[in-house]
């Protein structure tokens with residue numbers, strides 16, 4: 001029997017395993033995925049982290065503190081008085097992320113980029129009061145590769161067994177204690193059993209299953225769109241969550257999800273409905289399939305991602321209509337795959353593309369993705385939009401009138417204040433980081449900024465904000481809030497702490513860091529026991 005069984009080889013499972021080995025314990029880590037994809041979602045992650053009280057914040061005189069961050073966190077997530085464990089983890093996060101995440105990540109030899117970004121500022125509910133989104137040089141990919149190297153070359157490596165393509169199916173419970181799992185070796189088809197003193201669930205969230213996303217769709221939202229792209233891990237389906245629930249474990253806040261409003265099918269899809277999440281441009285028109293404005297609120301990213309999702313969910317798909325100059329300046333794609341300058345630490349090229357526009361990315365998307373359409377006139381664009389959708393819902397004359405109206409407002413400074421989208425663009429541009437990535441009131445019909453572009457967008461799933469309820473030692477709790485002996489949960493499987501540390505909304509960039517924090521705290525608690 002091993003001391004510890006870690007189920008799941010994403011960043012949460014890997015960090016837990018490293019820390020337990022550091023403490024001299026034996027570990028069996030099983031992961032359903034292949035050896036090449038060891039590392040889970042972190043391999044694709046951008047590497048943004050919400051951190052509090054860092055030297056980077058001090059350098060830019062950003063007045064942050066754990067108290068301020070906690071206020072922002074609880075208000076924005078709408079955490080209620082009954083959210084005891086999510087609140088306890090939120091307090092732990094804001095207090096300890098500097099030492100347990102920031103300092104620890106730097107101790108691995110990793111660096112953060114010198115700028116701090118201001119994301120999720122909030123809309124009806126205020127979000128981040130200050131900038132705290134730190135971006136890792138090398139992205140999540142370099143971080144998790146660094147950790148895999150440490151794990152596989154660990155000085156206590158003789159106490160480690162890593163089994164790839166091993167799928168856990170159910171937890172084993174003996175005499176009221178969880179004592180391992182059974183499953184299938186998907187390479188050979190043979191079944192297996194691992195017995196352990198402690199079983200740590202690190203299987204990610206549930207949003208890798210579109211069926212689960214639909215099942216836990218937020219109440220009072222418009223009905224889920226017919227097509228939802230999958231932007232999470234295809235094995236993050238909640239299989240072990242549900243086995244745990246069968247043994248009395250409490251799953252909470254599964255209706256809280258961190259999805260995104262602007263997905264496109266991945267041009268090199270790895271699995272069914274694999275999607276890419278675009279960070280949507282701010283200076284375009286965001287339109288329904290009929291070419292009408294989407295939602296009542298201004299559809300500008302950087303304020304309230306959940307609200308954007310709610311608005312686009314009213315439609316089977318939406319459009320952004322803009323021009324090349326806007327897209328080159330403002331488009332980004334979340335993740336390591338489309339950010340080679342950050343992955344490869346190419347600072348000069350990164351700055352050049354930020355300052356002059358990322359034509360490379362636009363060219364790539366126009367050539368690889370069917371969802372990016374270019375045209376020289378609005379009439380041609382409308383025709384191509386109808387061609388892509390197979391529906392004749394875009395009326396060229398109406399679209400032209402919309403573009404002209406938007407451009408007319410831009411050219412008349414007296415009308416700026418009353419236009420919520422333009423006000424937000426101006427508000428964003430007051431922050432240096434956003435000024436670099438946001439056009440200065442760019443007209444869409446401006447011929448010098450052409451050609452015109454339309455991008456068709458779908459709702460895309462990403463992170464589960466809920467999961468297995470845990471206490472501050474990472475111990476799974478049952479429906480009566482009693483500890484379930486032998487069982488722990490870390491990372492996204494635990495809703496990044498307590499079964500839902502973020503409530504309804506994340507301050508953004510609380511996921512990789514939440515995985516590291518829950519993994520390290522849980523391993524420390526196990527070692528202390």
Ligand SMILES: Cc1cc2nc3c(=O)[nH]c(=O)nc-3n(C[C@H](O)[C@H](O)[C@H](O)COP(=O)(O)OP(=O)(O)OC[C@H]3O[C@@H](n4cnc5c(N)ncnc54)[C@H](O)[C@@H]3O)c2cc1C
Pocket residue numbers: 007008009010011012013030031032033039040041042044045046047048049140166167168169202203204205231232233235236237239240334335336463490491492493508509510511512513515
């Ligand atoms: C494109 C992209 C960009 C992102 N950018 C950011 C960012 O900038 N900042 C941020 O904070 N977060 C970001 N995230 C989210 C973040 O990467 C994840 O929330 C985090 O990596 C989850 O880690 P995890 O270890 O909990 O789960 P996962 O990475 O999902 O790993 C779970 C592992 O469990 C395995 N598994 C599942 N079921 C079983 C089973 N039954 N048996 C055995 N193994 C199983 C899977 O194979 C997988 O390897 C991003 C995600 C994506 C996809």
